[in-house]
Amino acid sequence: MKTLKGIETYGCFHLGHDEAFARRLYTSLFADEEVSVDSVITIDLVKRENGVPFPQGLRHCSYEQLSTNVRLVTKEVFKRLNLEI
Template sequence: MESTFYIQFNVKTQEGLQSYGRFDIGNDSEAAAKIFHQLKGSPDVNEHNFLSLELMETVKGLPVNLQIISCTLDELAYNCRVISKEVFNQANIKLP
């Protein structure tokens, strides 16, 4: 079974972290890491952060957290643009 990668979006609520979205970003670990490293945010995640993004890998059907960053609402908007652009490029640009 092949690993797949995705970026999960979380928001802090009174009940704890709630996942509210995700971008599937393929099965190439290098491409997934490249996308995640382009994102704005801080790796210093703590209880005061309200928004976070997690780079996840599915291994044998189970989710594995690879990295997490916290971000502001403005950074989240920027990050959605970056991820959408990169996913579009991966799907539409075929290198020889």
Template sequence: MKYNNVSAAQCGTLYYQPSKKQFMDMRFTITVSLQGPGEKKTTYGRFCIGDDKNIAMEIFSRLSGKPENDSGFALIMEFFEEVMGLPVPCGRLYCALGELKENIAFISKEIFRIANLENKDIAPLS
């Protein structure tokens, strides 16, 4: 990790300055989880939807679901921006089973379109 060459006396504190490569290590993912009443959330699926923020936000904005959970059991889709390997939450939807099915079909279609028709790289999940 690089730190800039400014002394603490010059700016009051040292701050982290990521390199250009580290900024490029950004990707967007959508996870699929379930949670019962009083239970811990269990994540059982994850989609990598590329490194283009506009496309990723457009995909997540077109998914079906509610922003609030109105029942004890929940199927949850969460949108994350991963910066240098750390997930930063950007959005969450609570879905019914039918909505989850439609969302997964839509995400799969969009990943296919991005990777094959627009010839962009979709990095595999590690």
């Protein structure tokens, strides 16, 4: 989130170890590649290797897009964990 002090991280989703699933989900998010007037939140795709974060992507979204994305991620992770898709 953009703040007066810069970018502040306040939440994350652990999508598991299936990189293909994480990338598919990330590309399905409602967000923009470029910053717009409504961009208030960034969603980063980060791969961790031995605890070291490696940025894989950065998307910008509005509050409305964020709420849609949280629902989407929650639904897809739920399905993956409970329905073994």
